[in-house]
Amino acid sequence: MSDTDFATIAEFPTTERSRVRRRHDRGSHAHADVHAVLDATPLCHVGYTIDGAPYVTPTLHWREGNRVYWHGSAASRFLRQAEGTPVCLTCSIMDGYVLARSAFNHSINYRSAMVFGTARVIEDVDEKARALRHFVDGLFPGRWESLRPMTAQELKATSVLWMEIEEATAKVRDAPPGDLEDAHIPVWAGILPLQSGLAAAEPAPGLPGSIALPAALDELIRSGRLR
């Protein structure tokens, strides 16, 4: 890659907080690399601090440009004081075990993104509805329009948070074991790939047989993607 090419790639700033300290070859601050991991899985882990102590809450997230949104229901402990506080949101996908000839060189293939920002709580009801629609349709194309509309009370009871990504690091390992110096040792080495996907849909109890699975969901299941 020439210097000219490099200069055209949008990158998050490299700071003390987000600098990749190990395995520099695996890390990137490029927007595209960070976004690719955020978009590859709906599950994230949101880290925040209360009274100096760390908390890590799993929830679902989605992305719009350089903003990441997340569903606040699982983070209500945090919600009361979320506005304006620093957050680290991390997504990780394990793609496989990497087995080497020594314990030391065992590893995993993975994709992860660690993004830093300042939490914002959406108070405006219209903006909240817009964000939730993006969330639902991002997972299940066209679904929002087919649903019973959200009531004012439901909108009030649902929390949506977001942050502008201020700093971020993506890390990827996607390679066989890196222990060529041990290749003469007669022990099995290689990758045990990990695969995730959606299985056959299970209709809700009592769902009328006349209501077929929407084509978009059928396509999602067949695609092998998680969203």
Add this chain to the structure above:
Amino acid sequence: MSDTDFATIAEFPTTERSRVRRRHDRGSHAHADVHAVLDATPLCHVGYTIDGAPYVTPTLHWREGNRVYWHGSAASRFLRQAEGTPVCLTCSIMDGYVLARSAFNHSINYRSAMVFGTARVIEDVDEKARALRHFVDGLFPGRWESLRPMTAQELKATSVLWMEIEEATAKVRDAPPGDLEDAHIPVWAGILPLQSGLAAAEPAPGLPGSIALPAALDELIRSGRLR
């Protein structure tokens, strides 16, 4: 369950930090419930605080009794000051999307455990080797014995942390959509189950054809378990 039965179940203490604030029906402090989630996936997210700011690092963990261990390589930023600092380690497994007739009642089926403790760094080389053996053999039964032994330098370069679980919460959702009041609305509802598993092993480039996949790994791949 009678009161007598309940009294015999080992539980983590219910404190302000670990109290389940929402969906009480889904939460548990029972040791067995917390351990089951920790044991079901090798991937965890470790949360810690540096200079008041939160960090969430993905890594692999394992459990011995009421202690949880984790691999320190991905947390070197934290390592220098890890000893004695508070940690929140969270494991989450997404088991499926739950699609309801309203956006509000959409959910996911999942298993998660949030455990709190105080980080300890293993300095003793023999104890570190013992812990790493437990880690490797826990993932791949019998593998440690087959490997090229770790060198003193490799042991020094590998970090293992652990903590006694002081407080913990497990949460599980495993149910169809809970929107019976909307059952008359003609939209598809149900579960899209998410499945994870190991795919066919990929031998390292150049691995002699005479070195077969060990039976324990073949069994792991066929079992549908991740470890």
